[in-house]
Amino acid sequence: MLKKLLITRPIAAPVLVQAKAIFDVTVHAGGKLSVTQAAQALAQFDAILPTLGDGFTADAFVGEIRCKMIGNFGVGYNHIDVDAAAKAGVIVSNTPDVLTDATADIALTLLLATARRAGEGERFVRSGKWGGFDGGGIMGTHVTGKTLGVIGMGRIGHAIAARCHYGFGMDVVFHNRSPKVVPVPARQLDGLHDVMAAADFVVVATPGGAGTTKLIDAAALAAMKPTGIFINISRGEVVDEDALIAALETRQIAGAGLDVYENEPHVPSRLLALESCVLLPHLGSATQETRQAMAQMALDNIIAWADGGDPPQRVN
Known part of the structure; x- marks a missing residue:
């Protein structure tokens, strides 16, 4: 049988x-x-x-x-x-x-789309309001040569770091729970907040589970630069979603790109209302x-x- x-x-x-x-x-x-x-x-x-x-x-x-x-x-x-x-x-x-490469690709999709305000631009074109070269005043942030902070330097973290360093000339710093030698030019900093403070773009690539639940809390977000952009392609529960929304609403940070959410498939209405966010429906492995x-x-x-x-x- x-x-x-x-x-x-x-x-x-x-x-x-x-x-x-x-x-x-x-x-x-x-x-x-x-x-x-x-x-x-x-x-x-x-x-x-x-x-x-x-x-x-x-x-x-x-x-x-x-x-x-x-x-x-x-x-x-x-x-x-x-x-x-x-x-x-x-x-x-x-x-x-x-799924390493597909998920790393989504991280770069979100990083670029958020930095260059691609979501807002696409909605602006569809609205019929676009009047020409100035793009409606939609001015983004340069990516090439900036600093990337990776939270969680496993396989996916390596792949993201390689894409950003070799593809965009970015300096890479990272936080990992244990000392790590990585196959890409990158510096491990002393603590989570050190990485959050040093980076222009923070990408979270940790595994989920009790050990990382709400790892990214209000204090971690407060350590970021006001021009900083936050990307999460790991698990929704790794981030304190209310703290992230508050940081975005008060412009404590410049933007966020999210592929995962704390209570999927629910996405808070406050998050949906934020033009500074690029929101994807958990497409990390979706090829x-x-x-x-x-x-x-x-x-x-x-x-x-x-x-x-x-x-x-x-x-x-």
Whole structure:
């Protein structure tokens, strides 16, 4: 009898075809799983391929658990309590590396769009009010030669730093929780606030989870230059969203580019009202190539488990 696999979101067609040839597949079409739905899935399926937003908290790992493998679609897995999973005998894997370039590209998209006020300019053209060369007085900020501050110098942080240094001649400083030697010209400063103060552009690229929740708080934002631009492509909960909105409303900082939010998909109305923000709907990994590669890696981990092996990207 085929093992039962739940896929919690639609995935790339070629990967789904492969999954159906190996497993008894159910594709959930109702959006993210609540904690109750996650608990039910753990009781009904042998393996699960979930993603960000699905409620695999500690409360989901109670009662009868049939599932032995969670192959997460995404490098971040803070929506899964991996300790509770381990205690319940459930292996968890993720999909690192395959989304590094796509996410770094989104960071640069936001950095450039915010610095050059591209969102405002695009809306101005669409409004029919554009009258000629002056661009309606929309004046942006130069990027080339400025200082980039990276918060979290992992794979994605490296990729962002390389693009900014080699592509735009930027000086790179960074904050990391431990000392780090990196493969790109960059200086690790003593503390988070030192990086926030030194940078013209701050890009947050840390993992999510309890260790980084509200890492970027009011004090960190207050350390930035008044001309500073803040970019977040990590996880929404890494930033105190209310503090960021206040910093933007009072023009304590010049602008922000966001791909993630504290309570996705909810975006506060105060944030939507700010012209100094560029807001994207969590597009970090949203290329056809990347999403297919992520689905393939998640499935490959589940297949490895089903074949009696250890999933290559196991995290618990």
